[in-house]
Amino acid sequence: xxxxxxxxxxxxxxxxxxxxxxxxxxxxxxxxSRDGLRTVPGYATDVVTDLALSWMASAPEPFxxxxxxxxPHRPWEPPVPVRDEPVPVxxxxxxxxxxxxxxxxxxxxxxxxxxxREDLKADPPPGLSYEDEALWKYRRFMTDYLACVASVDDxxxxxxxxxxxRGRFADTLLMYASDQGFFLGEHGWFDKRFMYEESLRMPxxxxxxxxxxxxxxxxxxxxxxxxxQTILDAAGVGHHPRMQGRSFWPDLLGAPEAPAAEGMYYRYxxxxxxxxxxxxxxxxxxxxxxxxxxxxxxxxLPGTGAFTYPPEWExxxxxxxxxxxxxxxxxPAYAAVRDELTLAMWREQARLGDAPHPAQPRPAGx
Numbered sequence: 134x135x136x137x138x139x140x141x142x143x144x145x146x147x148x149x150x151x152x153x154x155x156x157x158x159x160x161x162x163x164x165x166s167r168d169g170l171r172t173v174p175g176y177a178t179d180v181v182t183d184l185a186l187s188w189m190a191s192a193p194e195p196f197x198x199x200x201x202x203x204x205p206h207r208p209w210e211p212p213v214p215v216r217d218e219p220v221p222v223x224x225x226x227x228x229x230x231x232x233x234x235x236x237x238x239x240x241x242x243x244x245x246x247x248x249x250r251e252d253l254k255a256d257p258p259p260g261l262s263y264e265d266e267a268l269w270k271y272r273r274f275m276t277d278y279l280a281c282v283a284s285v286d287d288x289x290x291x292x293x294x295x296x297x298x299r300g301r302f303a304d305t306l307l308m309y310a311s312d313q314g315f316f317l318g319e320h321g322w323f324d325k326r327f328m329y330e331e332s333l334r335m336p337x338x339x340x341x342x343x344x345x346x347x348x349x350x351x352x353x354x355x356x357x358x359x360x361x362q363t364i365l366d367a368a369g370v371g372h373h374p375r376m377q378g379r380s381f382w383p384d385l386l387g388a389p390e391a392p393a394a395e396g397m398y399y400r401y402x403x404x405x406x407x408x409x410x411x412x413x414x415x416x417x418x419x420x421x422x423x424x425x426x427x428x429x430x431x432x433x434l435p436g437t438g439a440f441t442y443p444p445e446w447e448x449x450x451x452x453x454x455x456x457x458x459x460x461x462x463x464x465p466a467y468a469a470v471r472d473e474l475t476l477a478m479w480r481e482q483a484r485l486g487d488a489p490h491p492a493q494p495r496p497a498g499x
Contacts, residue, residue, distance in 0.1 A: 157203040159210040176212045177203045178281075182288040186295055195368070200292065204281040205315075208252050211280030220275040222268065225456050228320040232460040234445035236412040236427035239405075242316065242324040244271050271318050278317065293340075306367050307340040308360070319456075326411040328399050328425050329457050333418070341367065345385055353393040354420065355381050377485065395419060396474075398481045404431035405438025412442070415487075417478035423449045423457070424474040428490035444492045448474070472497065 157163075162177040163170055164184075173180045185200045192198075230238050241247045245267035250256060253273045257266045289309060296302040314332045316322035325332040335357065339345065344367070358378035365372055366382035383390045396419040404413030413432075416425035425447040431437025448462035448471055461467045475496040482489055 157206070159203065162203070176284070178212070178284040178288050182291055186292065189295070197368075202285050202288070204285050205278050209274065209277040209281050211277055212284050213280075215276050215280045217272050217276050220272055220279075222271065223317070223319045225320050225458060226267075226271065226318050227264070228458060230320070232458070234427055234447055234460065236414065236429055236442065236445050237327070237447075239410050239412065239442075240322070240327070241408065241410040242322045242326075244274060244318060244321055244323050248274055248323065267321070274323060275317065302340075303342040305341070306344075306364070308364070309336070309338040309340075310357075310360075311336050312357075324409055324411075326401055326403070326409060328401070328414060328416045328418070328423065330451075330455070333399060339385070351381070351385060353381065353384065354397050354418075355394075356397050396477055396481065398478065398485060398487070400487060402432075402434060403436050404429065404434075405440055406436055407438070410438070413437070415478075415482075415490075417474050417481060418451075419474070419477075421450070421452050422470055422474060423451060424462075424471065424478060425449075426478075426490075426493060428492055430490060430492070444490070 157177060159177050161172050161174050162180055163172050164180075173184070175183070181200060181202055185198055189196065189198055245263065248270050253270060254277070255273065257269050261269060293302060293307070296305055296307075312335075313325045314330075314334045314336075315325050316327075316329075316331045319331045320329070322331075327333075337355070340347075356378065359381055360378075362372050362376055362378055362380035363382045363385075366380045372380070379391060379394070384393070396417050398415065398417055400415035401411065402413055403411065405411075412427045412429050414425055414427040414429075416423060418424075427442075427445045427447070429442035429444055431439070431441070446462045447460045448464075448467060449457045449459070450461055450467070450470075451457075454461075462471060476498050479489065479496050479499045
């Protein structure tokens, strides 16, 4: 959030309280700051909020507070034990990956096979079929996951209540977001990494009553690379010339200064990692289609696996197939779309300075 009643000094930043050490603990978290490592008693989501509110109470104005929570990171430990509850099962939970590439099939992110006792806090009842055991694991996982998300929601409410009580809510820019999307049983998966919609799309809710009317939906393509310049614009601070992305603040005010993005580029580099075996890939998404190139090579980078695999392509029609169950890359009816997106992705890579993998052919017209 950024708060300020006036233009002027650079905002004070909440940076001295510390950050969660490594992956962090849900209970009695260790926080690392310039004063060293310390343990703070309590549930992590409450602790982080307590520290943030304490800092905000004495912070000079204007200020900027970045409040990052561990939840709902694995292993999904809610503040109090919760009982399994019925949870709707995604329609693609038993996806057979019939048209998908082998790259996607290698990923070790299946709820049925890759969630362990540490994640589920119990063993499945004996005698279940493969399908029924998968559904039992899904329900256990989702019950804990949603309880962790609820703890975040509760603490976001504490922050907004604090601002309202002090008359600061209207002139504070609040941004509620996540660092990525997450599979919640779609395609039978948990975790993230892939360019498929559930992982690619990120929640972002903004509130700034003094400047932005409530209840609107902004549907243009925006990426997290755009957030920094947008926040700076809202605060009346200039951009550094090396910053990538584009500010969508003028768009939110109804006075866009540049055309909306035609598409967005994504790259995942941590190929064949030891835990999830997700393939290295990049791709290009427009409002209607998505092209993915699995180049399947760790390029010797730290954290990647030693094995490489043949490159593969996928293409999805997001209008006709929003669940992304039918790869149409080799469908002649999509040849024109495929060629258009391949060229658009190549040009976007050049604009961003991200070199295509040597295995990727140079598209016609590049």
